[in-house]
Amino acid sequence: MPSVMLRHNDKGELLFYVAKKDLEEVISSVETDTSDTWGGTVELSDGSKYYVDPISPRPDFPVTLRFKRG
DSSP states (O other), X not given: OOEEEEEEOTTSOEEEEEGXXXXXXXXXXXXXXXXXXXXXXXXXXXXXXXXXXXXXXXXXXXXXXXXXXX
């Protein structure tokens, strides 16, 4: 379960960054993305998927979370 930093870039896109793998990709979709809850299956722009248990209330970004490979 890698620790992942989530932050917005200059374009307002949400970035997914794993330091140990030097992986940085734009998040293309999130299973649950409402004002109350955020999380579930996250798909990156390269097609890979990760999972985080839904978080309520929605976190403020930047934030570091533990994800599972999906």
